[in-house]
Structures are given as C-alpha cells and as structure tokens.
Amino acid sequence: xxxxxxxxxxxxxxxxxxxxxxxxxxxxxxxxxxxxxxxxxxxxxxxxxxxxxxxxxxxxxxxxxxxxxxxxxxxxxxxxxxxxxxxxxxxxxxxxxxxxxxxxxxxxxxxxxxxxxxxxxxxxxxxxxxxxxxxxxxxxxxxxxxxxxxxxxxxxxxxxxxxxxxxxxxxxxxxxxxxxxxxxxxxxxxxxxxxxxxxxxxxxxxxxxxxxxxxxxxxxxxxx
Amino acid sequence: xxxxxxxxxxxxxxxxxxxxxxxxxxxxxxxxxxxxxxxxxxxxxxxxxxxxxxxxxxxxxxxxxxxxxxxxxxxxxxxxxxxxxxxxxxxxxxxxxxxxxxxxxxxxxxxxxxxxxxxxxxxxxxxxxxxxxxxxxxxxxxxxxxxxxxxxxxxxxxxxxxxxxxxxxxxxxxxxxxxxx
Numbered sequence: 041x042x043x044x045x046x047x048x049x050x051x052x053x054x055x056x057x058x059x060x061x062x063x064x065x066x067x068x069x070x071x072x073x074x075x076x077x078x079x080x081x082x083x084x085x086x087x088x089x090x091x092x093x094x095x096x097x098x099x100x101x102x103x104x105x106x107x108x109x110x111x112x113x114x115x116x117x118x119x120x121x122x123x124x125x126x127x128x129x130x131x132x133x134x135x136x137x138x139x140x141x142x143x144x145x146x147x148x149x150x151x152x153x154x155x156x157x158x159x160x161x162x163x164x165x166x167x168x169x170x171x172x173x174x175x176x177x178x179x180x181x182x183x184x185x186x187x188x189x190x191x192x193x194x195x196x197x198x199x200x201x202x203x204x205x206x207x208x209x210x211x212x213x214x215x216x217x218x219x220x221x222x223x224x225x226x227x228x229x230x231x232x233x234x235x236x237x238x239x240x241x242x243x244x245x246x247x248x249x250x251x252x253x254x255x256x257x258x259x260x261x262x263x264x
Numbered sequence: 265x266x267x268x269x270x271x272x273x274x275x276x277x278x279x280x281x282x283x284x285x286x287x288x289x290x291x292x293x294x295x296x297x298x299x300x301x302x303x304x305x306x307x308x309x310x311x312x313x314x315x316x317x318x319x320x321x322x323x324x325x326x327x328x329x330x331x332x333x334x335x336x337x338x339x340x341x342x343x344x345x346x347x348x349x350x351x352x353x354x355x356x357x358x359x360x361x362x363x364x365x366x367x368x369x370x371x372x373x374x375x376x377x378x379x380x381x382x383x384x385x386x387x388x389x390x391x392x393x394x395x396x397x398x399x400x401x402x403x404x405x406x407x408x409x410x411x412x413x414x415x416x417x418x419x420x421x422x423x424x425x426x427x428x429x430x431x432x433x434x435x436x437x438x439x440x441x442x443x444x445x
Contacts, residue, residue, distance in 0.1 A: 051432040055407045057414050086440050090408050093393065094386045095298040096307060098314055103293070106315055107286055110322045114282050 041065045046076050053080070054087045126199050130206055133195040134213030137245070140187035141218050150226060150237060153179045173236045180240020185248035188214060192252020196259070203253035211249030215242050270334035278325045285322060292338060295410065300342060302405050305394035313349065317342040333416060340420045343402055350398075392442045400435035403428055 041049075046069040052058045053066045070077045158175045161167040188211055195210065196203055219238055226234040268276070268284075270291070276284035296317060300310035320341050328337060393401060399421060406412045406420065414428040421428065 048429070048433060051407070051436050052414065052429055055411075055414075055432070057407070082440055082444055083436055086436060086444065087408065089389065089443065090393075090404075090439075092386070093302055093389055095301040098293065098297045098311060102311065102315055103289075106318050107282075107289065109319060110285055111282050113322065114280060114285075 041069045043069075043073060043076055046070060046073070047079055050080055050083050054083060125202055125205055125209075129195055129199045130209045130213060133191045133206070133210040134217060137187040137191040137210065137214045137249075138217035140190065141183050141214070141241075142221055144183060144187070145221075145225070150176075150179060150183070150222075151229070153182070154233075173232055176233045176236040177240040177243075180237040180242075181244035181247075182240075183237075184211075184214070184218075184241035184244025184246075186244075188245045188248030189252040192249050192254075193256040193259075196253040196256020198256075199253070200257055203257040204250060207250035207253035208246065210253070211242075211245040214245050214249070218245075271330040274325070274328050274334050275330060277322065278328060288321075288334070289318060292335070296338065296342060299339065299405055299410060300346075302390075302393060302409065303343075303401060304346060305390055309349070313342060313345050316345050320345065332419070335410065335412065336416050336419050339406060339410070339412070343420060347398075388443070392439055395442065396435050396438060399423075400431050400438070403432045404435040404439075407432055 046066055049058060049062060049066050053063065058066065066080075070080050154172075154175055157179055158172065161170070161175070161178075188207075192207055192210065195206065199206055218241060222238055222241065223234065226237060229237075268287070270288065273284045273288045273291075277288065297310060297314050300313050300317075301307055304310050304313065317338065321338060324341070328334075393404070396404065402421060403417055406417045407414070412420075414425045414432070418425045418428045
C-alpha cells in the first residue's frame, strides 16, 4: 500500500468501514510512514472533535403531537379504507332518498307545491314577473335537495370517506329512480313544465347529495 | 438488541399496530433529531423535518420493504424532505465558510469565560459542518454519528459506495482545513 492508497482509506478506517485486511494494511503503512501517521492523527483528532457537536433535544410536545396524529390516522384507516368507494352505501342512500322524494310528492303533489310556491313568491315584487317554468324548477329543486341532504348527512356519517364521489353517484342513482315516476305523474302537464321540474330535481339532488355527504363526513372527522 | 427488530416493528406498523410505531419512534427519536440538527444547522428547521419525517414514515408504511434496513429508509425520507424544503423555501444547502480557528492552548480562567469559549467553539464547529456541501455533510454525519456503512449511505444518497468513500474523505479534508489550519 502506498501513501495515496493509505490516505484514501483513512476515512473508512476511522468509521470502521474497512475489511480486516485493508485495516491491517493501513496500520502497517502508517507505522512506517511519518507523513501518513501525521495525516491519520489529524483526521482522528477531527473525528473526535465532531463528538462535541451540540444538538439539544426535540420539543417534548412533539412526541405527543406526532403519536396522537398517528393514532388518529390509524383509527381512520382501520375504520374505513381511504380508497374504498362503498357502492352498497350509494345504492341504499339513493333508494332512501328516492323513497323520501316520492313520499313527499304523494303527500304534497308537484302541482300543489307549484301553486303554493307561485302564489307565495309572486307576492314579492322581485318574483312578480317570474315565469311558471321557473317555479317548476324551484319545486323540483326542493324535491331533489331535501331528501338527498337528509340522506347524505346520515350516509356521510356512516361511510366517512369520498364525499364527492359518494354524493354525486347517489344523486345520479336517485335521479334514475325518481325521473320515470315524475314523467308518469306529470303526464298531464305541458312538457316544458315537466322538463323544468326534472332539471330542478337533478340540480337539487346533486347539490344536496354532495353537500350532505360532505357535511356528514366532515362532521365525523371533527368528532374523532 | 433486545425486543423485536426494526423490520418486525415496521411490519407490525404496516399491519396497523400503533404501539409498534411508538416503539420505533422512541428507538429513533433522539438519533433522528440529532442528525437533523447537525445536518440542517437550524433547530427550528430540524423540528419541522423531524415531525414530517415520522409522519411520512407512517403514511408511507405500505411502501416499506423489509429488504432494506429501517434506518436507511428513515434517513432517506429525512434527507428527501430536507431537499424538498430547500427547493420550496430556498433554505441554503450550505452556509458561509467560517474563519479558520487556531488551536491555541485553552485559557485556564474559569467561569463565564470558559462557558463563552465553549459556546464559540460549538458555533465554529456547527458552522464548519454546515459549510460542507449537502452530500458531503450527509455522508460525514451518517458515518460519524449514525455508524452507517458506506453501502447504506450510498443507498440513501443514490450514489455508489466508491463515491461515498471519496466524498467522505473530501469532507474530512475540508473540515480539517477549516478547523485545524
């Protein structure tokens, strides 16, 4: 081993990262070479001096914060897989919302709701000139929004994840169940009113579904 | 080492055991923090990275492969987070090179002066380490304080074992030039 080889091995020598034979070769060289002996001594002195590097301790509150965060995330992950989309939950939510909406329309038929809405709102100057078609839209929004909002809050609480996907899917499935019913019961109405009612139902359902699922999920996260 | 190995604990973390994570955390808490303080040269940045590193270990638990030593994985995450924060916040990767300090005989006077000298010596040492290039600093600290092999350090830095050896040597030469003129 020459001086160049010995010096290139010195850091590995200090950190104990040499094979036994290389270690012995460095020892043998420095015992017979005064300049490499001085070089190794200075590196050794430096190596020891580094031990005095002050570091202190982490803030004790960090332990509590980190472990609490991990426990909370573990609980969340164990309760509901983050990536899961609960199709059964979407189907149950859509059916329940459709039952609520259709039940509402039996107790308060669309035409009755339209007349009440039109009469009440037209008392205000702002709505005096609004068309009948728009009032059917408002009525439809009510029949879509309220059931999805109620069901979405409960379902979001139970499913606890993916509120946007769950809410949108449940709303669209709800529309598939409800719109044929609307077409049948509104067959005597002008087509433009039925269409306006249906658009209102879809818009209300999407708003109520996404909002309800989001609020339900968020409420669960806040509680835990 | 008594008790379960790091790999066994990490596999238990993957399976959802919070006590296993706590054991790993307690096992590496002081080591990681000390590394980060020395590596970043700033206690506040070190605390942030310390928290982020452990949370990342937990959140990426599914990616952990028991083939690699846990410590290698942990320090790789810590370093990558530091490099990310350098990019985002423009934390300097290196600091100004300090004045060389002569190794004069220690002043025998006791009390506050000694304490002051000690603080100054600490500061010089800290600045000298901080003045190294990021890779050289990481290599020196992982080798000197964490006792990691060059092969492991190479895995963390994504370079060959030979390159680690060369840079480790260069780091010590720079430090010697700075601290022992």
